[in-house]
Amino acid sequence: MTTAPTEPTERAASQQLLVQLLDPINRADPYPLYAQLRNRGPVVFPKANLAVFSAYRDCDEILRHPSSSSDRLNSTIAQRQISEGAELRPLGPPGFLFLDPPDHTRLRRLVSKAFVPKVVNALQPDIRALVDGLLDRIAENGRFDLIRDFAYPLPVAVICRLLGVPLEDEPKFSSASALLAQSLDPFVASDGESDDMIDERMGAARWLRDYFLDLIERRRSRPGDDLMSGLVAVEESGDQLGTDEIVATCNLLLIAGHETTVNLIANAVLAMLRHPAQWTALGADADRAPAVVEETLRYDPPVQLAGRIAAEHMTIGDVVVPKGDNMMLLLAAAQRDPAEFDRPDVFDPDRKALRHLGFGRGIHYCLGAPLARLEASVALSAVTARFPDARLDSEPQYKPNVTLRGLSALTIAV
Numbered sequence: 001m002t003t004a005p006t007e008p009t010e011r012a013a014s015q016q017l018l019v020q021l022l023d024p025i026n027r028a029d030p031y032p033l034y035a036q037l038r039n040r041g042p043v044v045f046p047k048a049n050l051a052v053f054s055a056y057r058d059c060d061e062i063l064r065h066p067s068s069s070s071d072r073l074n075s076t077i078a079q080r081q082i083s084e085g086a087e088l089r090p091l092g093p094p095g096f097l098f099l100d101p102p103d104h105t106r107l108r109r110l111v112s113k114a115f116v117p118k119v120v121n122a123l124q125p126d127i128r129a130l131v132d133g134l135l136d137r138i139a140e141n142g143r144f145d146l147i148r149d150f151a152y153p154l155p156v157a158v159i160c161r162l163l164g165v166p167l168e169d170e171p172k173f174s175s176a177s178a179l180l181a182q183s184l185d186p187f188v189a190s191d192g193e194s195d196d197m198i199d200e201r202m203g204a205a206r207w208l209r210d211y212f213l214d215l216i217e218r219r220r221s222r223p224g225d226d227l228m229s230g231l232v233a234v235e236e237s238g239d240q241l242g243t244d245e246i247v248a249t250c251n252l253l254l255i256a257g258h259e260t261t262v263n264l265i266a267n268a269v270l271a272m273l274r275h276p277a278q279w280t281a282l283g284a285d286a287d288r289a290p291a292v293v294e295e296t297l298r299y300d301p302p303v304q305l306a307g308r309i310a311a312e313h314m315t316i317g318d319v320v321v322p323k324g325d326n327m328m329l330l331l332a333a334a335q336r337d338p339a340e341f342d343r344p345d346v347f348d349p350d351r352k353a354l355r356h357l358g359f360g361r362g363i364h365y366c367l368g369a370p371l372a373r374l375e376a377s378v379a380l381s382a383v384t385a386r387f388p389d390a391r392l393d394s395e396p397q398y399k400p401n402v403t404l405r406g407l408s409a410l411t412i413a414v
């Protein structure tokens, strides 16, 4: 039974706001909608087995809660579909972002060595060389598209190198990655989406799976010093890891590496160009980069929301979430919560003791955080120093994605 303070009329108003949030017309500035949702408090939709949270305190608590599950199979909706004969994982297990302990712990441990700060920092010279190469090309033109010419190519090259995916194959899997990123959006399966889109996404998932299976076989006969070869060696040494799990892990890392850091770099550039004093300050002092990165992760986060399932009955504030219900955490709303942050709508890299949720929190805290921080810091300090007079030359264009929200194009004059 759901016990919650939401009255039907209140619920209808919140539902209306959520529908507006999904509307691409609001992608450029969803923050007024987030504020309205947050002011209304948590909202429950008993018939949809869903509770939506937008306060910092609630999101923080749910991310750290031992009864929060990331495995969709634990949801009442999935259980119902299974009992009706649906096959929920036709392509094998999901990445460990969508698993609970002990599988999550085992798989995360196997790849975490590749992301510790010492290993990541060793990539710095390569990242700097990639950034300088991209900026050299931009300098020849006088104007550039931030996404196409700068924010996209860098993280993609880095993640391909780390995983051991040939960079020349990138054009083939970039569209698959973009399609799969869209599938993280809420209600993709229930908002009347056409069968064509679902088929297209399944096709992309199947294609990427076959691509990885082929690459894994190649790494088996000719190992390199990359992460995929490392995982293949673990698989061959015992029963800790299966081939399907290697595919799912590579998939997760490739999509995380493709779709998030791009948006962090781009969101920071946009925020600074709208606050030109910040652009100039960073150009003059590269040591300001970490503060700009952290404030961007709060002010305009690449991951706007996260989902969890109540593995047991949970009480969050005065909301009781029944076992099996989905919880939607509007992280981007939580990060502008005035109960947690002073002047939350102001972009201010000089904030002290910033505890943002941009990389999540708890056991699923972003594994790639040290890498994302390094890439973004190098990229942002270099671009501001190289082009002190840069200015926006077009309105920002956004992709339709809600969860992994990000720019599709932004022209800058230098």
Ligand code: HEM
Pocket: 096, 097, 098, 108, 159, 252, 253, 254, 256, 257, 260, 261, 264, 301, 302, 303, 306, 307, 357, 358, 359, 360, 361, 363, 364, 365, 366, 367, 368, 369, 371, 372
């Ligand atoms: C700015 C860039 C990035 C942002 C904002 C970001 C954000 C996040 C967030 C919010 C989560 C937690 C999701 C949840 O709890 O449901 C997460 C998890 C994760 N991220 Fe990132 N991420 C970024 C870059 C990366 C990169 C570059 C990689 C690796 C190549 C990566 C790999 C992962 C993995 C593997 C997880 C799952 C961790 C787990 O389940 O234990 N991320 N990320």
